Amino acid sequence: MCWLWVTPSIAQVTAFKQAVAEAASTDSDIAAFYRSNDFEPLWTGKSSEHQTRRVELIRALSAADIHGLSPARYNVAALLQQMEAARTTRDLGLVEIELSKTFLQYARDVQSGTLVPSRIDSGLVRQVPYRDRTAHMTNFARSSPREFLKALPPQSAQYRALMKEKLRLEGVMENGGWGPTVSAGSLKPGQGGAPVVALRNRLIAMGYMSRSASQSYDTQIEKAVRLFQQAHGLTADGVAGKGTMSEINVSVQQRLKSVIVAMERERWINMELGPRHVLVNQTDFTAKIVDNGKVTFQTRSVIGKNTSDRRSPEFSDEMEFMVVNPSWYVPRSIVTKEYLPKLRNNPNAVGHIEITDSRGRRVNRANANFSQYTARNFPYAMRQPPSSRNALGLVKFMFPNRYNIYLHDTPSKSLFDREVRAFSHGCIRLADPFDFAYALLARQSDDPKGKFQRILKSGRETKVMLDMPVPVHIIYRTAVIDPKGKAEYRRDVYGRDAKIWKALENAGVTLGAVQG
Template sequence: MFATEISTFYHKRNFALAWYDNGKVIEQAGNLTNRVLNLQNEGIKQIPPYKRILDSLFYNNDPQSSQPDVQLELMLTAQYFLFSKVAWGGMNDSVSTSVNWYVPRKKVSYGDYLDSLLKAPASQTRVKEPVYRQYELLRAYLRKYRELDMAESWPPIIYNARSRKLGDTSATVQIVKSRLYKFGDYSGDTTSHLFEPGLVNALKNFQNRYGLTSNGILDRATCLQLSVPLKKLIQQIIVNMERSRWLPVSITGDYISVNIPEFKMHVYHADSLLWSCDVVVGKSVHQTTVFYGEIKYVVFSPYWNVPPSIVSKEVIPGIKRNSDYLSKQNMEIIGHSDGLPVVRQKPGNINSLGLVKFLFPNSYNIYLHDTPSKYLFGESSRDFSHGCIRIKEPVKLAEFLLKDRPEWNAGTISQAMHSGKEKYITLKNKVPVFIAYFTAFIDRNNKINFRKDIYDRDNKLAATIISGNGNY
């Protein structure tokens, strides 16, 4: 196993030992051994091959001896390549594709990273690992939630109309306080039965972390989420640790990410989050695809070319009901294809794409765009579209994408959006876009967030992980 990688690694270093210094095992060897022998802490069910041999070789190694053990040396290198594959690289491409993940998988030379790891000075206790930053953050919460699960029973919290708001008093309130304290949302008196302002704030924190309406009330939805078994949350963390393994380690320059279950778009420069806004994504029958693209065009006052499926299911029946349907919808027929009229909606305030769209050419016909249906951004769950992504702050995005074009400012952008004439602007530099799917993630306040699995994708990936058959 990993014979080619091991041979290449030692050839590059002229077959010098890697895990010994002056005949003594280096600190990095102990760190690696600990993580390999405890793969469950990485959210991995697989048992490493030769686990007992590694355990015996490392912990029976004579620390006083100055004679390196070549068998331990080779075992450590082999186990490093195993660990890097399963913990940092993740399951093979067929697994990610089977769960509809079409973002290209990262490419990392783990042999080169091992060289960097071994060269790190002893005083440098942490070396940036070749894995997307969410992985390490989720790993810390995996440990915390497993400790909670071992220490606590977790009975469901039953909704009680008398225990839902400020000033109410009941035993349920005390149970909720205790649970929120364990989650890190509440820091007050956990023995009191009084619903006081501190609990209101704690509930808002919890509701924000779960994407619920942040009202500080112990409503049915909040009770339901507070009652989710810890084992279910642990499974959710493990599933999203696996997804984190698939993404690029880091990106330089500007890029955009959309997290579908979060209903959010995030704009970054390198690892710095610049701003975020709400989005509307595809409903379960018209799912937004998880993939990678590069924004190339900003289109002001766009036409909307109505998809054939919508023409057949909505436009034609509408025309049959009302001969003025097309004019009322500001649409026009511009041809025929495959027995259907080719319909487009003209630019304007009622255009389904709003006043601007952002194109990143792809085979899924998905893009970012404005919308006239602003009221949908007031919903906590925003899966309403036919697959494209509607953004709440399109003007801000246009200004961001065109920031290196001095002729495009707030005034000229507004004018182009309301001109009624379609205008394409080609970006000087294409901007990467990652359409991703994370139902558990760590926010910028280092708090874990959970979201509903709106496309029912967690269970399939969890089953593959739990099976323990690897697929690595």
């Protein structure tokens, strides 16, 4: 009989590889990485390279809080204890895989977010750009550990500024916050007394005015209130009315929550947004065109009404064309919920809307018995022809998507004067749609205004293709840092950020010391 003698070193290597293969078997991506590398260690080898990887990973995990993540999520203490207690080759194999699992968990969290948006709220339909996990490990093995880990979080200027604001607010909390809240429901220029002093002190603490001993609501306080209002999306009239006072009294902790949530949201869109893109921030009620990081066009917007069936969703897509003099093909939900009940009572109701059959032929209302139909069996479609009274106005901007959301004009111009502009069925209405169209067409026409106006004056429904599709990102941020590095805050109009914060809390994220 022939015996194959195996040296202890070979036996140890074999035992290590077996332990690694066994421990990795529950994670297909990790198993694939180790198989392709003949089960060689990434972390637990004896070389200085292996040691550096371990040190840099532990350093990153321990500092997860700077990204608004929870270090407890990665249980660094238990990881270190497991490493310290490893005595056998099998122990080392188990440590090896535990380090890889923790590395991949951290990499995903800090790069693409801790939460899955769709599990938080039905309006969060954004597709997060998750990276390939096996490729992560392969690239890490070939890179400088510190540089690789530093490159994982979003590299956007917005993310870096949010990190800075988080640090600033934590410092404010440690020093006692912004002081007592203002007890008055509202205040205006000329008033005096303790509430005005409290307002003055709070504005000073928040950085909107320099130190002052004034006891009255003077021009300095009025100017500070205007600055505060501008930074919070409020009507900048210098009067601390009910809405303004409510925002002034928001605590440091609440603002910090907004910043941490904004950081998570920034991780959800950690991708190339496009050198030219359209950015719609729902809480800010604005739509912007951004070219190479700079806002080149901005207009006010109206978003979906705050009801379960009308809130505007959050997602990204590509604008492909615009339709000048559009028809409005009424969504089935509006037909059955809003118009059918009216037609049952009066066949001539909503007379500005055409009713058409399955072949597109216009239905004679006098011959139709609408009372026999329900929302389920109503057989007709409804269409509003092009006109200045059309619900879509005179132009719509299309980025075809499953949610039937687009940007468009509107005949209801007065709504743009409101402070909170949540009134639509879900689509985004623009205050200056013609100028928006000119800005989009400027890249492909020497006379964008003239071209648009000629099509408009024809009265005909006309599709105008964009030579280069433009990415559209519909976001929702209650904390944004402006180009000058100043933080701006907005109301949580749909309550989505509150849900996200609750989910982050459940994942172990905390604010530290609680201050007012």
